[in-house]
Amino acid sequence: MDIGDMRRDFESEGLDRQHLNDNPVIQFENWFEDSRKAGILEPNAMSLATSGADQMPDIRTVLLKYFDERGFVFYTNYGSRKARELDENPRAALLFPWIGLNRQVRIQGAVEKVSKSESLRYFTSRPRGSQIGAWVSEQSKAITSRGLLEQKVAEMKRKFSSGEIPLPDFWGGYRVVPERIEFWQGRPSRLHDRFEYVREADAWTIQRLQP
Numbered sequence: 001m002d003i004g005d006m007r008r009d010f011e012s013e014g015l016d017r018q019h020l021n022d023n024p025v026i027q028f029e030n031w032f033e034d035s036r037k038a039g040i041l042e043p044n045a046m047s048l049a050t051s052g053a054d055q056m057p058d059i060r061t062v063l064l065k066y067f068d069e070r071g072f073v074f075y076t077n078y079g080s081r082k083a084r085e086l087d088e089n090p091r092a093a094l095l096f097p098w099i100g101l102n103r104q105v106r107i108q109g110a111v112e113k114v115s116k117s118e119s120l121r122y123f124t125s126r127p128r129g130s131q132i133g134a135w136v137s138e139q140s141k142a143i144t145s146r147g148l149l150e151q152k153v154a155e156m157k158r159k160f161s162s163g164e165i166p167l168p169d170f171w172g173g174y175r176v177v178p179e180r181i182e183f184w185q186g187r188p189s190r191l192h193d194r195f196e197y198v199r200e201a202d203a204w205t206i207q208r209l210q211p
């Protein structure tokens with residue numbers, strides 16, 4: 001099979017300025033809802049791009065757990081590789097690849113940690129197994145075997161055998177505060193519709209971009 005011959009025309013309805021909400025967060029919410037209703041697998045899975053002091057781009061998937069006017073929140077280990085990169089350079093990009101709808105959304109912005117109480121609220125809502133998992137993993141560090149990890153799980157299960165599992169101080173959320181959000185709708189013959197929102201002071205400007 002020749003990958004170079006793999007292509008598909010994007011047959012979808014166009015995106016016009018009058019269909020877009022002036023507020024990109026509401027526009028995102030509308031598209032997120034479309035993705036959910038269309039049965040897209042894990043519509044909240046997003047690529048998170050960072051780059052630390054070495055300026056080498058890095059990327060991985062994380063799950064969007066909350067969003068509102070203030071930004072887009074995901075949870076992770078504050079000692080992980082991505083956390084180190086965000087310490088060194090607190091800016092990131094997000095990508096939602098909603099290919100089943102011929103859509104993608106790109107977001108760029110500054111990144112801040114969410115409050116301890118916000119992380120606690122989310123941590124408490126997680127299944128017990130995931131809470132133990134957070135305690136066990138020194139995310140992104142090397143480990144010599146899976147057996148060691150399983151040993152740590154058994155230890156933590158003993159330690160937290162009763163009552164609520166506390167929030168580890170090395171685990172919590174980050175909020176990407178959007179400065180630029182782009183909505184992309186695939187169209188036939190590669191003449192796609194793209195609209196870019198850029199934050200200027202407290203207002204958003206919107207412009208159409210060439211495909």
Ligand SMILES: Cc1cc2nc3c(=O)[nH]c(=O)nc-3n(C[C@H](O)[C@H](O)[C@H](O)COP(=O)(O)O)c2cc1C
Binds near residue numbers: 081
């Ligand atoms: C579908 C999917 C969802 C994921 N969600 C998260 C997440 O919400 N938080 C997280 O820390 N890692 C998540 N991961 C794992 C990350 O992609 C990554 O392996 C991990 O965070 C370590 O990244 P780092 O070494 O760059 O810090 C997810 C992976 C996949 C494939």
